[in-house]
Every structure is written in structure tokens, then in C-alpha cells.
Amino acid sequence: MIRTISAVVMCVVLGAGASVCIPAYNAKATYIVDIESPDGPRGYGVYIGATAEQLHAKLDNDTNIGLAIIDAQNVSAEDVGSLKAHGRRIYSYLNVGSLEEFRDYYSTFEGLTLSAYDNWPGEYWIDVSEQAWQDYVVDNIAAELVLKGADGFFIDNTDVYYLYQHSWIYKGLVKILTRLKDKYHLPIIINGGDMFVSKLMDDGNTALIDGINQESVFSTIEDYENGVFGEQTAMDRAYMEEYLARAYKQGLFVYMIEYTQDMRLVDKIREFCQQNGYKCYVTDSLSLDGNV
Numbered sequence: 001m002i003r004t005i006s007a008v009v010m011c012v013v014l015g016a017g018a019s020v021c022i023p024a025y026n027a028k029a030t031y032i033v034d035i036e037s038p039d040g041p042r043g044y045g046v047y048i049g050a051t052a053e054q055l056h057a058k059l060d061n062d063t064n065i066g067l068a069i070i071d072a073q074n075v076s077a078e079d080v081g082s083l084k085a086h087g088r089r090i091y092s093y094l095n096v097g098s099l100e101e102f103r104d105y106y107s108t109f110e111g112l113t114l115s116a117y118d119n120w121p122g123e124y125w126i127d128v129s130e131q132a133w134q135d136y137v138v139d140n141i142a143a144e145l146v147l148k149g150a151d152g153f154f155i156d157n158t159d160v161y162y163l164y165q166h167s168w169i170y171k172g173l174v175k176i177l178t179r180l181k182d183k184y185h186l187p188i189i190i191n192g193g194d195m196f197v198s199k200l201m202d203d204g205n206t207a208l209i210d211g212i213n214q215e216s217v218f219s220t221i222e223d224y225e226n227g228v229f230g231e232q233t234a235m236d237r238a239y240m241e242e243y244l245a246r247a248y249k250q251g252l253f254v255y256m257i258e259y260t261q262d263m264r265l266v267d268k269i270r271e272f273c274q275q276n277g278y279k280c281y282v283t284d285s286l287s288l289d290g291n292v
Contacts, residue, residue, distance in 0.1 A: 044279040045069070046213075046257055048093040048154070049288040052079045058290035059083055067279075069093060069154045069189075072145045080149040091189065092150040096137050096176050097157030099126045109133060114164060119224040125160050129172035138179045152186045154213070158193030170199060177208040189213050189255065194243050201250055211253030214240060218269050219260040227286055229260045244278065256280040 045065045047055055052075040059068060063086045072080055072092035084090055099109055101122040112133055113124035126133060142153065155177070161169050173196060177188060187210040190197055194214065200206055217240040220230040232240075248254050254276070258269050261284045273280045 043067075044255060044281050045290070046154075046281045046283075046288055047290040050074070050290045052076065054290050055079065055083060059088070060085070062086075067091065072148045072150050073141075075148070077148040084149065084151075089151040090149065091152035091154045091187070092145040092148075093156060094137070094142060094145065094153045095156045096173070097126060097128055097160035097193075099124050105136065109136070114160070119221075125157070125163060127169075127172070128160055128176060129168040134172065134176050134179070137176055138183060142180055142184065146184050146186065150186070152210070153180060153184075153188045154191055155188055155193075155209075156191045158190055158196040161193065161196040161199070165195070170196065174200075174205065174208065181208055187211070189253070191215070194240070197247065198243065201246065206247075206250050206252060209252065211255060212244070212247050213255040213257060214244060215257045216259060217241065217244070217256055218265055218272070219258045219262075221259055221286065224286065227284075229262070229284075231260075231262070231265060245276070248276065248278070254278040258282045259286065260284065 043064050044067050045058075046069040047058065048069055048071045050058065050070060055068075055070060055075065056079070059065060060082070065088060067089050068083065069091050070080075070083070070093065072090070075083075080090055098117055099106060099113055109126065109132070110124070112127045112130050114127055115125050117123035117125060128134070145153070158173050161173060180186075180188060188208070189211040190209050191213045192215060193212075197209070197212055200208065216232060217237060218232050220232050222228045222230045244254050244256075256269070256273065256278060258265075258280060260266060260269075260282060266282055269280055269282060272278070
């Protein structure tokens, strides 16, 4: 079936009835060490910082990666089609909970921001309860990604609910997910957002998503600027392991991203994923551009 999307450009209404029309925009994204997926040769890779050239260099001759996460805003529809060779699925990054200064639409929505995003200069948490933002995410950004051929969404920054634990923030995120599901009928992976996902599970709303991706279960980022990594505390790791197990028991796929250069820790991560049926991608850089 061919899915037709009517528009990538969208007009949104802000303030006292003022409207702004916003064109499709360019995106960015982020180096990496692959480890084998627990389900055999069809591995999992996260390349949301990669350019089209980097993605082709990494994936064109690689039959081992069965699911690649990219930022499809960085590439053309032709690139996405080519990257789907060998039966590979391509999911696109979709940031719903924060706003970056480099985005073409930043000036339109900066009035909806809540606070600065720690460790990521030029990025701000955004009020997901605002209708204009919900409309733009679903009807403009997501439409562009699907039009380019994305097989699913990798949703980021639902952690806005951790920072702002208000009912309207939770409901705003639920509304975005519901609309994405109803409109595009594509799989959704939530990156991070454990408090939000836990409430989804408490409320019986897990049908809205298909999987979770958790960063830093075994590893930690000690210095974002210089890319210095460490090992997660036993207490935090135990919490994350319990969370992942609960999600898995509820039928959600479980993915992980770990940041480390410690091969001893990589061996622990591999064993953990193989024992539990999870998929993991290990990187030694925060840039996630696929330059291995």
C-alpha cells in the first residue's frame, strides 16, 4: 500500500490568533562500537548523528544491522530507500520533548520552552501540552519522516515528564503518541523516559508504544564535553534492570545504548542482553555518527 501525505509545510496558530507557516527543516544528529544482537546476526545500531555520507559508508555493505535508528531529517527519501537494503528497517529519531536552537522552527516555538536542558547547550525542554507544538510534531515533522520512508519512530525526551510531573505534561505526551499511532500506524520506541513509560504501564496504555530504549544501564557519562565514561552505580543499575524487566513482561521490545570504552563492561552488557532477550548498541562516543 502506498501512503500519501498531503503536506510537510504547516501553518500553526500562536498567541492571539497569529499564524506562522513553517517549511520543512534540516536536522542534525550523532561514533560507535557495535556488539552482537541477542537474536543473532540482525543487530541494532543507533546513528542519529550521521550524515547521509556517513550512513552509506556504515550501512551500504553491512548485512548485520537489521534495525538502524537515524535522523531521517538529515537525508533524502532516496537515501532512506537505499539504506533499507538487505531487509533492514529504518526508524527515525523524533524529538517531542525538547527544542534545539539549530532547528529552523526554533524561533516559532521558543516561547513554549520551560527550561534549559542540562549538558546540552542550546537545547530547552518544551511544554508538550501546547496544541500548536503537538500539531507541528504530528502533522509536520512526523509527516516528513514518513514521507521519506521511515518504518517507525524513535521518540526522544519524554523525560520532560520527569522534570515537570504535571498531569497536563503526561496527557500532552499521551496525546502526541496517540495521534502518531492513529495517523501513521507505525512502531514507536521510547528513548529514556522511564518515569513516563512506568506511568503508561500503570495506566494500561502500553499499546501506544512498541518498545523502549534505555541509555546507561551499565555505564555513565561523567564528562559530556570530553566524553569521559564510568560505570553505573549498583543502585541505579538495579532500578533500571527492574524497569526493563517490567517493560519486557508487558510485551515491549527492550533496547539499550551504553557509552563505554571498557571491554570488561562490554562483556557484562553482552551477557546481560543475551540472557534477557534485549538488544544493545555500545558506543565510545556521544556523537552517534556511525564512524567506527
